[in-house]
Amino acid sequence: MSDFFIETQKASVNLPLNGRAKVFMFGVPSYSNMGDQAVSLAERKYFENEFPDYQYIEIMDYDNAAAIKAVQKIITSQDIVAYTGGGNMGSLYTNIEQDRRKVFASFINNLTISFPQSIFFEKTEKGENEKTLSRIAYEKNPNLVLIARDAQSYRKMQKTFKNQVIFTPDMVLYLQAQKFDLKRHDTLFVFRNDGEKVVQEPLIDSIKHMLSDSDSIHQTDTVLASTKQVTPVTREKLFIDELKMFAKQKLIISDRFHAMIFSVLTGTPCLLFGNRYGKGKHAYFDWLENIDWVNYTDEEDLDRIQAEIVKISEAQVHQYNLRPVFKPLHDLIAVR
């Protein structure tokens, strides 16, 4: 476990010095967004399953600057630099985007993989400026490969950057379905409370009202309120707890992309609404359209929403397998 994660305040001491090829995964989230936590967990499991010979080293988001310096001292040509996936490439989360630029521009001689992301630069002066800064930084690295997790992002990344772009699902869809056999009795509304939110509160209230005859209704978010900081040590238990919470629900109503993915993993009926730039919508149509117990909608008509809820609630859980679709990522690493 010595390579589980590195606190690089002490990184120059702690980084392992041995002959093994290494993956340096930068940007590992310390914040309590369980979607992003699940992404970083899935990334680790991906390497453990597919490339166990690599030593996998996680670098926490708050350690970025110090870790770049420490890694530069020990990195060799066989090592891979990576930046964690998610839905934060662009101009909405500038502190993360700044870290990403620094990592990409610092290791230009190593295979550098931007794990599956969706991208959104606002169509404003600020957004254009951020896009230019990212373009300059990314294009310094001829060995950088960007992975888009939906077709819209794939198109936008190729239009924005000269770097190679490949296309896979979000890393959490690499994880296997989980069976908990818990009794399902509630309906859970999982709605964001940030700048990406577009679903109007009156619509959410109307859906609650419509369902309230028959269901016990709760509301939450996939960003944990009670947990401030997460580490790779505490991450997996929090993730399993989150899945268990989903596995207890009869129904999920959400605008969180990863609420849909947690519903996929746990066989929980889920109706997903949009966010500001369609990251859930596109991922749904690209990868999940044939999974019967989840659906995406832009509907505002309550009768139609009701009909969609009935349909997913009556669906049988069936087998699915998205692992073959991660092949381009495997090929990228395996050909080295």
Added chain:
Amino acid sequence: MSDFFIETQKASVNLPLNGRAKVFMFGVPSYSNMGDQAVSLAERKYFENEFPDYQYIEIMDYDNAAAIKAVQKIITSQDIVAYTGGGNMGSLYTNIEQDRRKVFASFINNLTISFPQSIFFEKTEKGENEKTLSRIAYEKNPNLVLIARDAQSYRKMQKTFKNQVIFTPDMVLYLQAQKFDLKRHDTLFVFRNDGEKVVQEPLIDSIKHMLSDSDSIHQTDTVLASTKQVTPVTREKLFIDELKMFAKQKLIISDRFHAMIFSVLTGTPCLLFGNRYGKGKHAYFDWLENIDWVNYTDEEDLDRIQAEIVKISEAQVHQYNLRPVFKPLHDLIAVR
């Protein structure tokens, strides 16, 4: 023009013997589906623009068996084998699928490119049998690269075949927008009349009725009725005529994927309905969602259809550029 296309009844005589690297494009359609004709035209223009050093040799669909033998006699390691794109990979067009298998299994030592396709094997015994036959044939060729033209097909190709799969738009979207400055005065209904059709006639009739107060309405298909056979010599003029017909319309209502693409190229408002397996729907969401004058719908409610027609009819034509998204195809050929 000697390499424009080859009638391979005489191919052993006619195939050019010189030192130039060659592209052998198999499956070039002789039938009058203008979508498929536009695909084969765009493929030729792609190579003319991007890889002019290659000698581009088109092999007509009816010449498949003879051409395989003729090409086998002269092919060298620098040459590329290709099979034309479209929406016919799978179990619906078995004569084409049989030809494709023979080509892929015959040239296993050359880079072999299946140009952008959508894929659909029926979930029947026949469909499963066809899938097995295709899998066996495709997997004989370790140098075969499949290109999917929508994310659904990308996912399905990766789940079906072990071959490398890459992701680009339909080749017709490589063509530049066309300005004809013709007066627009009619509405054209462009509906298929084949096994892929799912839109019900009563809905089409209702939309016609709804529009008939204000518009002169015609109906056609992108499969020409008056032309039986098309060749690479007659193809471009027929294609330009088709675009001119679109450029004269105020509105296109269709279930033909390429009717939407011709509408994109000519700046013609177009509302697209579905086919049997979502090939237009997915391409719309993947590549065309931000083009204001086209839209996809599954609606059956006339008021909502009316509102969508108003929206696309009032849209301004704007710039768009999908060429950067063809980069994976370029990279595939350029690295050789």
